[in-house]
Structures are given as structure tokens and as C-alpha cells.
Amino acid sequence: MVTTAPRTPTALEAELSALAGAVPDPELPVITLAELGVLRSLRVSGTGHVDVELTPTYTGCPAIEAMSADIEQVLREHGRDDVSVRTVLSPAWSTDDISAEGRRKLAEFGIAPPRPHAADGPVPLSLTVRCPNCGSTDTELLSRFSSTACKALRRCVSCREPFDHFKEL
Amino acid sequence: MTPTPVSPASPGAGPAPTTTEAPALHAAALALGDDALVLSHRLGEWAGHAPVLEEEVALANIALDLLGQARVLLSLAGDEDELAYLREERAFRNLQLVEQPNGDFAHTIARQLYFSVYQTLLYGQLADTDSLLAPLAAKAVKEVAYHQDHAEQWTLRLGDGTAESHERMRRGLDALWRFTGEMFQPVPGLDLDWQGMREQWTARVTEVIEKATLSVPEGPQSGAWTAGAGREGLHTESFGRMLAEMQHLHRSHPGASW
Structure with a gap:
């Protein structure tokens, strides 16, 4: 292109x-x-x-x-x-386009920010999503789709709070 | 829908369609756009009926992704609203697979599995071409990866679940198998490796089905009257009823808006 x-x-x-x-x-x-x-x-x-x-x-x-x-x-x-x-569609938007400040604000708002992509490939599944409420890394996926297309629904195993995760695209 | 002008790329970012390319591009955009539009409408029929709230939301999200893709593609082929709401059944170019009724949840998941694996492969190849559809494909392939993951996880869960869920998943996969052959008929205007796509599709679908403790259906992937003609405008019985519902409001109240 x-x-x-x-x-x-x-x-x-x-x-x-x-x-x-x-x-x-x-x-x-x-x-x-x-x-x-x-x-x-x-x-x-x-x-x-x-x-x-x-x-x-x-x-x-x-x-x-x-x-x-x-x-x-x-x-x-x-x-x-x-x-x-x-x-415009090209080049396609990616969650890597969200600025560092944007990520910080998302987390503060209670939405786990997207994880960065590997240099050339998908997000490594081993990277855990941190709970935006208590900071625990012990969280689990409830649904790949949440209140909007860009978010997934997760739950914190430590504090039991459900939370949105801005999923990687 | 409120028409939003969507250009596939920045001005000057791609080749302008020449007069010889335009009809083929139009046909390709229509075929892929109709797939996305029709499946989006079918998935939307689950609203208020899904087995659990999370799936209500998931299927609506997938439908919304597909609708967004359809709007871009149909806008490349003409006026999106006219194409969606004012065409007769025979003018639609979607695969017969995507127009099949929802059935039970397992049946819908089987349709999602067959189609999302196909769409991921198709958009993935298309994204690497210099087609005017490439920018849309490059964007949509990332969305469709989530649709495929959703369908695969549910195929595993239902297939490797209870005796009842296993049987329902088997029935869904079997019932829709005869509509899968049509996916690999080359679409005019798309210079892709269709045979390679068929091989990759078969390998992936086989892997998932077997992991789900099920068997790949054995029947033919197309039949003289059952499949192979959606791209030519020949559709199955239920499609007319779906279109009647989808187009009813627009046809009854031309130009209506919120």
C-alpha cells in the first residue's frame, strides 16, 4: 500500500x-x-x-x-x-495506536487496557490481564464480547469484581 | 442506516478503478458484502433469544462487525441502502450457507465455524493483494479472528460436553455440510488461491471437529440443487422470508428516518 x-x-x-x-x-x-x-x-x-x-x-x-x-x-x-x-480504513487501526496516557486513563476508569502486540504477530496468551480494581493478575475471561465490540468481559478471581478489558485488535 | 461515506483508503493511496476493473470489483464487493449482510441479519435474529446473556451480547457484537463490513463493501458496489433493501432475492450474491436459518444454538455455532474459518482465510489472502478491497480485508481479518475463536471454543464445549450437546453439535455440522462446497468457487474479480483456501479450511475445520470428539461429516459438500448457486442468485426457500422481514420497513416507508 x-x-x-x-x-x-x-x-x-x-x-x-x-x-x-x-x-x-x-x-x-x-x-x-x-x-x-x-x-x-x-x-x-x-x-x-x-x-x-x-x-x-x-x-x-x-x-x-x-x-x-x-x-x-x-x-x-x-x-x-x-x-x-x-x-478511512487503511492502515487498519490497532490497539497499539492507543497512547500511553490513553492506557493509563482506561485503567483508571476501570477498563483493563489492551496488551501490546508482539513485534510481528498476535498477543502472547501468557500475558495476563491485570484487574483494574485491585491490581491482581489472577483474572479470567467470562466472554470475548462485552458491552461494545472493542471490549471483552473478565472477572477478577481475587476481588471477584467483573470488569471490561479493551481487547487487542 | 445513515449513509456514511467510507473510502477504502486515503486519496491517492491505491489504484483508482479503471473501467475494465470496475465491473469485476463491483461483483466481488457485492458477493462478500452480501455474505456479511445476510449473516449479520441472521445473527441479529438471536437478540432476545440467546441461551445466556453473554451469548446474546457476543452474537450481537459479531453481527455488528459483519454489518460494518457489509456497509463498506456494499458502498463500493453502489448505494448501500438501495442494495440492502430494494433488491429482489435473485439479485443477492451471498453464499447459501449464510442464509440458512439459525436452528438451535449448536446449529448457529456450526454455521459460524464453517463461515468464520472461511472468512478469515479469504480476508487474510485478500489483504495481501492490491485489490481495492484489500484495506477492508486487512481491517476485517482482525475482527473475524475473534469470531473464529468464539465459534471454535463453542464447538469444543458443545461437542465435548454432555450427550445432548454433543448430539446437537453433530446435527448442526452434518446439516450444513452440504453448503460448504460453494465457498471455494472462485469469485470473479478476486485473484486468490481458492484451492489452497479449501485445503487450509478443511485442515482447520477437521482439527477443531476432531478435538471436539466429533467426526467430519461424510456427505457431499454440494448438490445439484442444494448448493453452489448462491453466488449466481439462486437461493434456498427460507431466504425469501428473511428478506421480506429485513426489507419490510424500508419498502413500506420509503425514505423513512429516525
């Missing part, structure tokens, strides 16, 4: 990117779109048109529409009326 050559963003683009990136995730409002790693690019054309590229976590993630609307709104509030938010 050929990707478009990287270009240094202008000061205006950097400013607008920071605004768009600070939009909270509609499902997990503790983390921002920038921390989630779904904001791919923001460009301002010569005519002042703002073109934003957003990538979904899962192909069918319904939150993408709310994200687009929220980005348009925040840019409009800052005087940019001509905004288009496009969804």
Missing part, C-alpha cells in the same frame, strides 16, 4: 488538530480521540476547507458517526464552517 507522503502541518493545522484530538470518545469519555489514535490527519486547503481523516476502531463501530459530528462541531465553534470528516 502506497501512503501519501508526510507533510509538515502548518501552525493552523496543528492548532485545529489539537482541538479535534481533544474531543472525548463518545463511548469512553475519559479518553480523547487523539489518545485513542483514531484521528489520522487534518489538512486545511488554500480555500480554507478543513479535511479531517478519521479511522474506526472496528469497521462497524457506531461511535464513528458521533465522533465525526463532535469534530465538526468543535471546529465550527472555532470559526471553521467548511469542514468535512472522512472515514
